[in-house]
Amino acid sequence: MTAAELANHYRAYIVCLNAQAWPALADFVHDDVVHNGRPLGLAGYRDMLIGNFADIPDLRFNIGLLLSDPPRVASRLNFDCTPKSEFLGLPVNGRRVAFSENVFYAFRDRRIAEVWSVIDKAAIETQLA
Numbered sequence: 001m002t003a004a005e006l007a008n009h010y011r012a013y014i015v016c017l018n019a020q021a022w023p024a025l026a027d028f029v030h031d032d033v034v035h036n037g038r039p040l041g042l043a044g045y046r047d048m049l050i051g052n053f054a055d056i057p058d059l060r061f062n063i064g065l066l067l068s069d070p071p072r073v074a075s076r077l078n079f080d081c082t083p084k085s086e087f088l089g090l091p092v093n094g095r096r097v098a099f100s101e102n103v104f105y106a107f108r109d110r111r112i113a114e115v116w117s118v119i120d121k122a123a124i125e126t127q128l129a
Helices: 003-019 022-027 041-055 121-128
Strands: 029-035 062-069 072-081 097-108 111-119
Touching: 003 022, 003 062, 003 072, 022 029, 022 041, 029 041, 097 121
Parallel strands: 029 111
Antiparallel strands: 062 072, 072 097, 097 111
């Protein structure tokens, strides 16, 4: 894929997440996906995302920054949401918080094979203070 094709494919992945279109996730995520060094596989990755939406019912992925350099994508995802209870070990408990996540992806065979993700926990801590 070209850089533009990979960026568009990634945008389609974000649409899939926001629609919670779990059967389509296999179009974007490799069967042997690894997340932050943990081998999850497609089923584990899907379960992680389903859990995220269960914990944060108004969760929506918003691309703030997107860089594509095949076979890698770098993205800054912005969130403005209301976790139901504890989030990242913080007592959010239904308060609205805004934060970002910096994510790097490695693609293999047009699908995400590896994900490195860091959430700006300090931004949430500041809002809860």
